[in-house]
Amino acid sequence: xxxxxxxxxxxxxxxxxxxxxxxxxxxxxxxxxxxxxxxxxxxxxxxxxxxxxxxxxxxxxxxxxxxxxxxxxxxxxxxxxxxxxxxxxxxxxxxxxxxxxxxxxxxxxxxxxxxxxxxxxxxxxxxxxxxxxxxxxxxxxxxxxxxxxxxxxxxxxxxxx
Amino acid sequence: xxxxxxxxxxxxxxxxxxxxxxxxxxxxxxxxxxxxxxxxxxxxxxxxxxxxxxxxxxxxxxxxxxxxxxxxxxxxxxxxxxxxxxxxxxxxxxxxxxxxxxxxxxxxxxxxxxxxxxxxxxxxxxxxxxxxxxxxxxxxxxxxxxxxxxxxxxxxxxxxxxxxxxxxxxxxxxxxxxxxxxxxxxxxxxxxxx
Numbered sequence: 001x002x003x004x005x006x007x008x009x010x011x012x013x014x015x016x017x018x019x020x021x022x023x024x025x026x027x028x029x030x031x032x033x034x035x036x037x038x039x040x041x042x043x044x045x046x047x048x049x050x051x052x053x054x055x056x057x058x059x060x061x062x063x064x065x066x067x068x069x070x071x072x073x074x075x076x077x078x079x080x081x082x083x084x085x086x087x088x089x090x091x092x093x094x095x096x097x098x099x100x101x102x103x104x105x106x107x108x109x110x111x112x113x114x115x116x117x118x119x120x121x122x123x124x125x126x127x128x129x130x131x132x133x134x135x136x137x138x139x140x141x142x143x144x145x146x147x148x149x150x151x152x153x154x155x156x157x158x159x160x161x
Numbered sequence: 162x163x164x165x166x167x168x169x170x171x172x173x174x175x176x177x178x179x180x181x182x183x184x185x186x187x188x189x190x191x192x193x194x195x196x197x198x199x200x201x202x203x204x205x206x207x208x209x210x211x212x213x214x215x216x217x218x219x220x221x222x223x224x225x226x227x228x229x230x231x232x233x234x235x236x237x238x239x240x241x242x243x244x245x246x247x248x249x250x251x252x253x254x255x256x257x258x259x260x261x262x263x264x265x266x267x268x269x270x271x272x273x274x275x276x277x278x279x280x281x282x283x284x285x286x287x288x289x290x291x292x293x294x295x296x297x298x299x300x301x302x303x304x305x306x307x308x309x310x311x312x313x314x315x316x317x318x319x320x321x322x323x324x325x326x327x328x329x330x331x332x333x334x335x336x337x338x339x340x341x342x343x344x345x346x347x348x349x350x351x352x353x354x355x
Contacts (some may be wrong), residue, residue, distance in 0.1 A: 018281045024228040025273050032232040076258045077239055080265035087266075090219050131255035134262050141266065 010095050010156065019096055026088060029081070030106040034113050041121065045078060051071040075130065079138050081110065090145040094153045117155075231272060238268045 048066045050056070057063035089103040118125050181187070181201035191198045203214035242264045251257040270296070 014281060018277050021224075021228060021277055022274050024225060025231050025277070028228050028232040029235060029269075029273060032229075036236060073354060074239075074243075076243075076262040077265065079262045080239065080269060082271060083262075083266040084269045087270055091274070116172075131253065132260060133255040133259035136258040137262055141263070 005116045010159075022088065022092060023096070023098070023102065026085060026102055026106060030085070030109055033077070033081070033107075034144070037117070040071060053105075068123070071122065072124045073118065076134060077126070078110070078114070079134055082107070083138060083141055084140070087148060090149040091152050093149065096157050147148075235269050235272055238272065239265045242268065 051066055052063060055126075057066065076100075085103055085106050089099040093099040185201075187198055189202065191202060193199070200217055203217035222298040243261050244256050246261045246264075249257070249260070251260065
């Protein structure tokens with residue numbers, strides 16, 4: 001009976017429908033924000049080139065602003081992404097052992113791209129001097145992922161016992 | 162949120178989930194026998210016989226495109242939460258950002274995995290009733306979406322007016338009336354190949 005219930009929860013169909021979708025969602029979620037940034041920066045660069053080439057800027061200062069326009073570093077978005085990835089990977093690492101490796105991939109990608117962008121693209125990183133609230137909020141949420149990890153492990157152990 | 166839920170459920174209902182045996186070489190003739198064989202044949206040799214397997218291919222394409230929709234919705238959620246946070250008039254920018262962080266995390270976590278798991282769970286065995294019963298599950302589609310020998314295994318019987326034929330007819334009608342069955346119930350040419 002327990003095996004039947006475990007099969008119904010984490011059977012082959014579950015992996016094909018839910019498991020693969022969660023993995024795919026995580027990979028897409030780790031790539032899409034950077035693609036959005038790349039797209040917006042491309043549009044901005046093209047716009048600056050277009051305005052400069054055809055001399056459409058009314059003043060030199062407006063042209064300078066257009067060239068200097070950069071995207072702002074979204075620290076809370078990075079925190080949210082890291083928390084989401086950690087929660088999902090911790091929750092399903094019992095049933096999908098690839099999850100920790102996927103988390104490593106997502107965080108490595110985030111680190112590499114952000115490192116490059118902070119050095120070359122973002123201009124407001126040094127200007128933003130936030131308090132510790134964001135770090136405290138993230139630190140308070142983190143233990144919840146361990147709780148979820150244990151909960152899923154207990155449920156899985158109960159089903160397969 | 163209901164839009165996300167509908168997209169996930171719809172994509173799940175369309176996604177092929179046949180458990181295929183790797184040791185079996187699924188042939189075209191076998192694919193004509195049952196929907197299971199059809200899905201296995203298309204998942205192993207779909208590119209070689211695209212015209213025959215276009216239905217399965219588009220189902221897979223749609224189900225995976227739902228992941229892109231999820232990612233786009235995540236971006237939209239993050240931007241919306243960030244824009245609306247300033248309306249709450251927090252005392253400091255750090256507090257506002259902390260609230261944005263928590264809200265974005267909760268929204269993205271629910272959108273990315275909680276809805277997906279909730280759609281799949283067998284609620285009847287957990288809480289005694291299925292509050293999602295108005296939505297279709299994939300298992301309701303798999304038995305009838307593709308049965309070329311007579312829409313439910315009763316083609317010959319239906320022509321004779323037998324009970325099995327009536328069941329096949331019912332399956333066919335159910336398949337066509339179900340949510341998300343447009344791709345499943347599309348006509349697949351049976352005799353134009355080989």
